Amino acid sequence: SYELTQPLSVSVALGQTARITCGGNNIGSKNVHWYQQKPGQAPVLVIYSDTNRPSGIPERFSGSNSENTATLTISRAQAGDEADYYCQVWDSSLYVFGTGTKVTVL
């Protein structure tokens, strides 16, 4: 089955840039979505199809996808960006979530 690997944690200084990776075999050929989940809350879609932001998501959130790695970038990180982030793809009639990354804003 298809696997998506994310770093367990990423730390970023307030106002700086955080990059969260999502590794998968030839993930560049797939559409990658990213979700943000804050403690005790349901996930929220922040990036769809590699690079696109749903309405209401700040421009500080951006994405890219190439070869074996997709990346979620959070620019000018704010305290409110502290959360768990998950990547997701569709593969062989199954949805697959990444292992999740905890982002800490210092």
Next chain:
Amino acid sequence: EVQLVESGGGLVKPGESLRLSCAASGFTFSSYSMNWVRQAPGMGLEWVSSISSGSSYIYYADSVKGRFTISRDNAKNSLYLQMNSLRAEDTAVYYCARDDLYCSGANCADAFDVWGQGTMVTVSS
């Protein structure tokens, strides 16, 4: 307001059954595929099952295939998950999530854009 509200969670013993429900409001339920996603305590998200708008296409994660059954009643704007032969490893918060098609130019893909608040299922003797 677009909303999904899960119910039916609780404490059950291994081997027992439980039926979860998800009530949809604020959108045309019958036009969307729907999903169940679960999250074990302190763990990540795990997709469980999907059902297309007209119930023609149904998919399951390998971990629940043969034990769980997804269904929907479009007249009642409701999604269901029948869970049989429950195991301790099924303990989790279960979310229902709406599946919508997002397009960027000619490139389209389904993403989960509306989620419920979740219902807790605990399987323990």
